[in-house]
Amino acid sequence: VTQPAASGTRATLRGTVALQAVRALLAPYGLEAGKGRIDIDFALDGPIAAPKLSGRLDLPRDQHSLVLDFAAVPFPIELTDLSLGVNDEWIAARAVVRVLGEDIEVGSVGGARTGYAFGGECAGHFDAAARGTASVRLLSQLLGDAVEGSEGAIDIPQAIVSGSLIPELNIQRAEGSIGFTDHQLTLRVTDGLDALKLRKGRVVFARCGPSHPCTDVGVDDGSLAFYVGGERGAPRERKPVGAIEAEIGTRGRAAVWGRLFIAPDGTPLHTELDVSIDDVSYRHYDARGRPVAEGEINSDLVALRGSDPIVVQGELALARSRYVKDAVQGSDILALTDDGGGVPTSQPSELVRSLQFDLRVATDDPLRVDNNIATGIEANAQVAVTGDYDTPEFAGRIDFESGGRIDIPFLTGTYAIQRGRVNLLGEINDAEVDVLALREEPVYVKGNPQQLKLALAGTLSEIHWTCLTDGDNGGQGESARSCFDYLVLGTGDVDVSDADVRRFGGGGIGEARKPLQVVGHVTEFDIDERAVKAVPRLRGYIPDANLRLGPIGPELQIATPANWFDFDYLRASVAWDYTRGYPGFFLRQSRQITFRLELLEPITLEFSRRIRSYLNQRVVFDPLNQRTIELRFDVTVPSAR
Numbered sequence: 001v002t003q004p005a006a007s008g009t010r011a012t013l014r015g016t017v018a019l020q021a022v023r024a025l026l027a028p029y030g031l032e033a034g035k036g037r038i039d040i041d042f043a044l045d046g047p048i049a050a051p052k053l054s055g056r057l058d059l060p061r062d063q064h065s066l067v068l069d070f071a072a073v074p075f076p077i078e079l080t081d082l083s084l085g086v087n088d089e090w091i092a093a094r095a096v097v098r099v100l101g102e103d104i105e106v107g108s109v110g111g112a113r114t115g116y117a118f119g120g121e122c123a124g125h126f127d128a129a130a131r132g133t134a135s136v137r138l139l140s141q142l143l144g145d146a147v148e149g150s151e152g153a154i155d156i157p158q159a160i161v162s163g164s165l166i167p168e169l170n171i172q173r174a175e176g177s178i179g180f181t182d183h184q185l186t187l188r189v190t191d192g193l194d195a196l197k198l199r200k201g202r203v204v205f206a207r208c209g210p211s212h213p214c215t216d217v218g219v220d221d222g223s224l225a226f227y228v229g230g231e232r233g234a235p236r237e238r239k240p241v242g243a244i245e246a247e248i249g250t251r252g253r254a255a256v257w258g259r260l261f262i263a264p265d266g267t268p269l270h271t272e273l274d275v276s277i278d279d280v281s282y283r284h285y286d287a288r289g290r291p292v293a294e295g296e297i298n299s300d301l302v303a304l305r306g307s308d309p310i311v312v313q314g315e316l317a318l319a320r321s322r323y324v325k326d327a328v329q330g331s332d333i334l335a336l337t338d339d340g341g342g343v344p345t346s347q348p349s350e351l352v353r354s355l356q357f358d359l360r361v362a363t364d365d366p367l368r369v370d371n372n373i374a375t376g377i378e379a380n381a382q383v384a385v386t387g388d389y390d391t392p393e394f395a396g397r398i399d400f401e402s403g404g405r406i407d408i409p410f411l412t413g414t415y416a417i418q419r420g421r422v423n424l425l426g427e428i429n430d431a432e433v434d435v436l437a438l439r440e441e442p443v444y445v446k447g448n449p450q451q452l453k454l455a456l457a458g459t460l461s462e463i464h465w466t467c468l469t470d471g472d473n474g475g476q477g478e479s480a481r482s483c484f485d486y487l488v489l490g491t492g493d494v495d496v497s498d499a500d501v502r503r504f505g506g507g508g509i510g511e512a513r514k515p516l517q518v519v520g521h522v523t524e525f526d527i528d529e530r531a532v533k534a535v536p537r538l539r540g541y542i543p544d545a546n547l548r549l550g551p552i553g554p555e556l557q558i559a560t561p562a563n564w565f566d567f568d569y570l571r572a573s574v575a576w577d578y579t580r581g582y583p584g585f586f587l588r589q590s591r592q593i594t595f596r597l598e599l600l601e602p603i604t605l606e607f608s609r610r611i612r613s614y615l616n617q618r619v620v621f622d623p624l625n626q627r628t629i630e631l632r633f634d635v636t637v638p639s640a641r
Contacts, residue, residue: 011044016060019068036066042086057084065098075100075138089119097132102153104132112160124166130159133183152185154178157202174207177230180244190352192283194249194568201244201255202230208261217270219261228273229257235274237301250568252280252296258304273304279319281568286325288532289539291562295321298364306356309388313358318381319365320601324562326372327463337429337461352389359385366401377404377417383424394424394431406437406454411465413439415454422460429461443469553581571598588613604632 019026019034026034042055059066059082066079078098085092092115094107107114112129135153159176163169179202187196204227208214214225229235230242235258243257258273276299283294295318302314328335366378383396400420407414415437423432435456442449453468527545532538546557556578565572572595579590592610599605610626 009045009048013040013042013055015040019066030071031068032071033069034067036063038066038082052088054087056086058082089117089123091116091118097130100135100137102133102135102138104130104134104156106130109160110158112158116165124164126163126165128161130156132156134178136185150185150187152198153183154185155181155183157181171207172209173211174224175205175212177202177204179203179242191285194252194281196254197247198244199247201228202242203228203244204230204232214261217261219269222264223269224262224264226260226262228260231257232259235259235272237274239276248280253278254280268307268310270307271304271310275302275304276300277302277316290325292325293321293323295319295367302359309354309356310351311356311358315360315362317362317364318367319363321363321365322368322370324370335461335463354388356388357385357392361385361396367398369404373406373408375405375407377401377406379420379422391427393426394428395426396424398422398424400435406435406456411454413441413452415439418453420456429459431460433458433460433463550579553579555579569600572596602634604630604634606630606632 016037016039018037023031023034037060039058039060040055041057042053044051044053046052059080064080066082068077068079070077080096080098080103082095083093092113094114095105097104097106106128109129109131112127114128114130115126117123117125133153134156136150139154140150155178157177157179159178160173161171162173163171180198180200181202185198187198189196206212206225206227208219208223208225209221212225214221214223219225228244229240231240239255240257243255246254246256248254254275254277256273256275258271260268260273261270262268277297280297281294282297284292286292298317298319299314302312302316305311305313325336361381361383363379363381367381369377369379377400379398379400381396381398383394383398385392385394387393398421400417400422402417402419404417405414406417418436418438420433420435420437423434425431433456437454437456439452439454443452444450450469455466455468456463457466458464525547527547528542531542540561540563544557544559544561546555548555557575558577559575560573562571562573575594575596577590577592577594581588581590590610590612592608594606594608596607597605607629608627610628612624612626
């Protein structure tokens with residue numbers, strides 16, 4: 001419609017436009033598809049040489065939203081409450097943008113406006129102001145694998161961006177804040193660490209430039225500054241009110257504050273972040289996904305400093321720590337490490353792997369060793385950790401307290417630790433072991449009971465054992481017994497002396513108890529490990545299964561892995577054992593099922609049922625059917641030292 005005006009002519013355009021009808025016109029601007037209609041009401045006034053455009057663009061009253069699909073955006077954008085006003089060479093915009101289920105309000109926010117100058121001296125300038133919520137699905141699209149597997153959302157109280165689109169995109173101002181007030185964000189950082197639930201705090205961000213100089217840290221204009229905790233300037237030793245606080249697992253708490261500067265491409269330029277840690281549980285796994293150690297970490301202050309690389313420095317205290325990795329046994333060697341074969345179940349982000357460490361780690365209470373050869377062993381550790389995530393280096397020592405038990409199935413007897421130490425200098429595999437243990441049962445040398453001491457020495461990857469026996473001089477040739485005779489074959493063990501054989505009439509295969517024990521450990525077969533090697537996808541879905549030739553007969557042991565029913569405060573396990581006796585033995589077969597509950601670590605409730613049958617029912621050494629319930633409390637009493 002065209003009509004005369006006092007200052008020239010006036011042209012108006014009113015109506016409703018379907019986006020599908022103008023799809024070809026909008027394609028050069030990156031719009032691939034659109035769904036919905038818009039009402040337009042525009043007027044063109046003034047001389048033809050210098051007309052003035054005014055008017056509005058709104059959603060029809062009978063339409064809730066407008067859906068846009070852009071080529072450069074991997075998800076649809078839904079606009080509700082859309083309104084564009086054109087007046088005096090300026091387009092003012094207001095809308096509610098729904099992105100992946102969350103709403104972001106765009107328009108006038110905190111005194112800032114949203115619009116674009118299409119004419120005049122400021123042609124090409126734009127302002128954008130927003131507030132709302134960003135879902136984790138949006139963050140995963142923007143940040144990729146860094147937030148993979150996360151849940152929740154981030155509150156955006158305010159975000160402001162200004163700049164120019166002519167001749168190309170040039171951002172001149174960017175500032176705002178994000179935080180956790182009405183929403184929480186759950187992140188999964190790495191295996192062994194429970195999910196982080198960010199539940200409180202805020203982060204203020206700004207673009208370095210004339211309005212926000214970052215010259216005090218030597219960062220160029222155009223970089224982004226993030227103030228974690230909301231306070232600008234260098235971080236202070238105590239946690240500020242606005243620090244980001246996180247829950248980690250059921251008991252763990254952590255807080256972070258400080259400042260971080262990054263380049264436009266995401267490269268860290270300067271880092272000053274401080275972290276406090278309280279009762280954060282961590283479990284370390286080897287390359288095959290098997291548990292190695294666990295404990296709770298505490299620290300008043302851990303500092304992250306630098307740029308490339310970022311250095312993590314501070315002091316950590318370990319509580320409730322345990323080493324649970326089983327030792328690899330051989331006829332004259334032990335190993336607490338393996339060849340590193342296998343592929344880790346998952347890899348942490350590249351940022352985590354690039355971190356450098358400068359940490360001091362000490363135990364608040366004794367470190368416990370609970371594996372296939374150790375019972376009740378406690379130690380105190382003072383270790384410095386350097387290097388990076390993939391190749392850490394250790395310096396320090398671990399001192400064992402006396403009294404713990406070493407029970408190596410390959411050897412005879414049980415050994416109580418007299419003294420022990422692990423010296424660390426470099427890689428963990430090169431740590432030096434020096435342990436002396438006393439056998440609880442005496443050995444008989446020429447008919448006299450004597451003490452037998454077991455010495456363990458070497459590195460964690462290759463621990464050799466030797467023995468010291470009073471009354472047996474190694475220089476007297478054939479009269480001397482070798483360490484192999486005493487420790488493996490049971491020479492000097494009163495239980496297998498000639499007198500015992502004559503008294504009880506063992507005879508036959510019964511005299512082969514010690515050799516069978518040796519053969520049993522040589523022929524041990526881990527069914528679950530072999531299955532996982534053949535089909536890696538089975539890891540985590542099959543129980544632990546072990547088959548071997550024991551001293552009584554073939555033994556089959558099946559148990560649920562430790563991580564199946566691990567609920568932090570409560571752990572449960574189910575095990576089934578079956579033994580078939582050798583020909584000539586009294587035992588025909590034995591079956592046992594065991595249910596175990598561990599509550600808060602010191603409390604253990606165990607129920608077991610065992611059924612046995614014998615070749616000679618007139619000679620029964622224990623009940624044929626037996627049920628037991630055991631309630632055990634483990635109490636740690638501090639050493640008088």
